[in-house]
Amino acid sequence: MAATIKDVASACGVHVSTVSRTFSAPHLVNAATRSRVLAAADNLGYRPNRAARALTTGRTFNMGLIVADIANPFFPPLIKAAQAQARGRDYHVFVADTDEDPRVEEELIRTFAKQVDGVLLCSPRLSNRMIERLAEDVPFVVVNRRIKGMPAVLMNVAQGAKLALGHLAGLGHRRIALVSGPIGSWTSNEMQGVAAEAAGLDLVFFGPNQPTESGGLAVAADVAACGATAVLAYNDLVALGLIEGLAAMEIGVPDQISVIGFDDILPGRLNRPKLTTVAMPAVAAGRMAVDLLLQSGGEGATVTLDTALIVRESTGRAQK
Amino acid sequence: MAATIKDVASACGVHVSTVSRTFSAPHLVNAATRSRVLAAADNLGYRPNRAARALTTGRTFNMGLIVADIANPFFPPLIKAAQAQARGRDYHVFVADTDEDPRVEEELIRTFAKQVDGVLLCSPRLSNRMIERLAEDVPFVVVNRRIKGMPAVLMNVAQGAKLALGHLAGLGHRRIALVSGPIGSWTSNEMQGVAAEAAGLDLVFFGPNQPTESGGLAVAADVAACGATAVLAYNDLVALGLIEGLAAMEIGVPDQISVIGFDDILPGRLNRPKLTTVAMPAVAAGRMAVDLLLQSGGEGATVTLDTALIVRESTGRAQK
DNA sequence: CTTGATCTGGCAACCGTTTGCAAGGGAGGA
DNA sequence: TCCTCCCTTGCAAACGGTTGCCAGATCAAG
Numbered sequence: 015m016a017a018t019i020k021d022v023a024s025a026c027g028v029h030v031s032t033v034s035r036t037f038s039a040p041h042l043v044n045a046a047t048r049s050r051v052l053a054a055a056d057n058l059g060y061r062p063n064r065a066a067r068a069l070t071t072g073r074t075f076n077m078g079l080i081v082a083d084i085a086n087p088f089f090p091p092l093i094k095a096a097q098a099q100a101r102g103r104d105y106h107v108f109v110a111d112t113d114e115d116p117r118v119e120e121e122l123i124r125t126f127a128k129q130v131d132g133v134l135l136c137s138p139r140l141s142n143r144m145i146e147r148l149a150e151d152v153p154f155v156v157v158n159r160r161i162k163g164m165p166a167v168l169m170n171v172a173q174g175a176k177l178a179l180g181h182l183a184g185l186g187h188r189r190i191a192l193v194s195g196p197i198g199s200w201t202s203n204e205m206q207g208v209a210a211e212a213a214g215l216d217l218v219f220f221g222p223n224q225p226t227e228s229g230g231l232a233v234a235a236d237v238a239a240c241g242a243t244a245v246l247a248y249n250d251l252v253a254l255g256l257i258e259g260l261a262a263m264e265i266g267v268p269d270q271i272s273v274i275g276f277d278d279i280l281p282g283r284l285n286r287p288k289l290t291t292v293a294m295p296a297v298a299a300g301r302m303a304v305d306l307l308l309q310s311g312g313e314g315a316t317v318t319l320d321t322a323l324i325v326r327e328s329t330g331r332a333q334k
Numbered sequence: 335m336a337a338t339i340k341d342v343a344s345a346c347g348v349h350v351s352t353v354s355r356t357f358s359a360p361h362l363v364n365a366a367t368r369s370r371v372l373a374a375a376d377n378l379g380y381r382p383n384r385a386a387r388a389l390t391t392g393r394t395f396n397m398g399l400i401v402a403d404i405a406n407p408f409f410p411p412l413i414k415a416a417q418a419q420a421r422g423r424d425y426h427v428f429v430a431d432t433d434e435d436p437r438v439e440e441e442l443i444r445t446f447a448k449q450v451d452g453v454l455l456c457s458p459r460l461s462n463r464m465i466e467r468l469a470e471d472v473p474f475v476v477v478n479r480r481i482k483g484m485p486a487v488l489m490n491v492a493q494g495a496k497l498a499l500g501h502l503a504g505l506g507h508r509r510i511a512l513v514s515g516p517i518g519s520w521t522s523n524e525m526q527g528v529a530a531e532a533a534g535l536d537l538v539f540f541g542p543n544q545p546t547e548s549g550g551l552a553v554a555a556d557v558a559a560c561g562a563t564a565v566l567a568y569n570d571l572v573a574l575g576l577i578e579g580l581a582a583m584e585i586g587v588p589d590q591i592s593v594i595g596f597d598d599i600l601p602g603r604l605n606r607p608k609l610t611t612v613a614m615p616a617v618a619a620g621r622m623a624v625d626l627l628l629q630s631g632g633e634g635a636t637v638t639l640d641t642a643l644i645v646r647e648s649t650g651r652a653q654k
Numbered sequence: 655c656t657t658g659a660t661c662t663g664g665c666a667a668c669c670g671t672t673t674g675c676a677a678g679g680g681a682g683g684a
Numbered sequence: 685t686c687c688t689c690c691c692t693t694g695c696a697a698a699c700g701g702t703t704g705c706c707a708g709a710t711c712a713a714g
Contacts, residue, residue: 016447016448016471018669018670018671019670019671020670028693028694029693029694029695030670030671030672030694031671031672031673031693031694031695031696032692032693032694033671034670034671034672034673035672035673035692035693038671038672038673039672039673042691042692042693043692043693044691044692044693047692047693059471061444061445061447061448062670062671063389063448063449063669063670063671064448064449065385065386065388065389065394065449065669065670065671066385066389066669066670066671066672066699067670067671067672068385068671068699069383069385069386069389069669069670069671069672069698069699069700069701070670070671070672070673070698070699071671071672071673071699072699074385076428083414084410084413084414084417085410085411085414085600087407087410087600087601089410090404090405090407090409090410091405093404093429094403094404094405094431097404097429097430097431098431098433101430106428106430106445106446106449107428107429107430108396108426108427108428108429109413109417109427109428109429110417110421110426110427111414111417111418113418124381125381125426126426127336127381128336128381128383128384129383129384129385129426151336151379227600227604254604258604280405280407280547280601281407281600281601281604281605284547284574284578284601284604284605285601285604285605285606286605286606338699338700338701339700339701340700340701348663348664349663349664349665350664350700350701350702351663351664351665351666351701351702351703352662352663352664353701354700354701354702354703355663355702355703358701358702358703359702359703362661362662362663363662363663364661364662364663367662367663382700382701383699383700383701385699385700385701386669386699386700386701386702387700387701387702388669388701389668389669389670389671389699389700389701389702390668390669390700390701390702390703391669391701391702391703392669
């Protein structure tokens, strides 16, 4: 069996409370004793049991991270950043995937509630009302969703969408297709909101869609048929699927139709043509979410991170 | 505060032990009492505290999952599958990323040791010796590494490499470059092992390399210079980077050089040309690793999963 | 009406740590 | 020399469950 605090205590003839204090409040124990304890602990390979500690302190030093789909390349960098940041704060991260299903999301939050100090909810599919209710059980930080009074990390999608639309307008595009994401997605709403205000542009909406390549593949025909010369897609995956579908109909990108995605994921960078996209600050968001959770005692600080348009090869001048 | 077992007990005038048994050994409590307890528990929103339970039972119902790099698209499907499988067994999964650094890997395992029932070590970079030593602290299942007496999930890389080499040979390639991965990678060794036996082929080795696109990009010039007409790359990311680098030198794939990767990740499927690759059974491996951990009490069962060659567009007949 | 087997549920110890409280001891001031 | 006061450490009660043991109740058989 692993060494416990008792083993260490008896190994150096001292009470367990002294050992405990050596780790959690070193200034309360005599320097000589402290080093004796430390030596014994090191010798026995002792590490405090976090579960037992959590019992008395009420803090688990664990946090949950819930995403819609780990396999979506948008999330891994965010997860990685969050996990690294958490580790620096001596926290561990439980990662769970909801398969885009709100019910799974709810159940997951409920199970996490008692065993983590807080949950990072990334691009949730749950309704605001439900999230507010669940927040009574466990502190949240929400990523890519604005909920009153709840700490949030937002990516400035509106700004990105404006840049993208501006870029397309500058290339002479007038009729632009907007391929949205799944229901319940905040980013999707933000995009549509901006688009609705875009003066002088003729916008055609398609949605809701699966936020994956198959989602893009599925609307390719409709998009082609609507007469738009450019497309703003919910994310890079959708954009890539769209390009794929267009290619199957012998419609060239960007020669005949320009395509812009969102996220700036790896496959987009590797694609031919390289995807023009609105880069989302996933790494910064992961880090920030962790910090927000640890700082705020549930206070509603909101951080908005900038996005940036990255022009690559999938956009070009509008066809006459 | 959240409801505890005591609240439930007093809410329905029963001893805590009865409540406890209602959940952990229902057959020991009278049906009428049981439903009364269940009703009260449901009413108060009671959920047993796993940390407290772990204290007495010694089982945490948590497992650790350690990968070299979450951002490598090879891992997310594996993680997702493992997490889903674990959830079905009422387990939670801690995910951690080592940034390809063996020291981080070791430290991570040590911290995990006391708070999980076992660790899934995916494509470890640690030496066998070190892993064996750490296995004294916590049960392991190793993915993509063979260590005597330790449960493992292996992907049949050798078989895949043979198929790939056979495919290239069939297309008339004779001089083939082998771009390996990082030091400490079992798959990399397997590939080289097979290649060494390949009769009638003229093989050129390049390595070690970063297992990423930049790794591929970096060796592109060397590969081009060595006169090979085909390349077998450590993984798809490397293959993609290689194609990118080749393109920059105006060398066409597959017209001038054929490229095969390993893994079958999303970016490879979306790439132009679509990548010919050896598909790795990541999803099955994730599931299997969880089952192995839960079944074996550390027994050394080894499961080997088949790989498959997926011929797409990045391979073609050898140039004269 | 016993007797003994079978259920059911209470009691209390225990898991590994933390932490408020108090006691012992040494130092410094009066 | 005696009295504080601070420093250090021990004691014991939590924290939220689980589980072996035991006693009372129930019930069928003799």
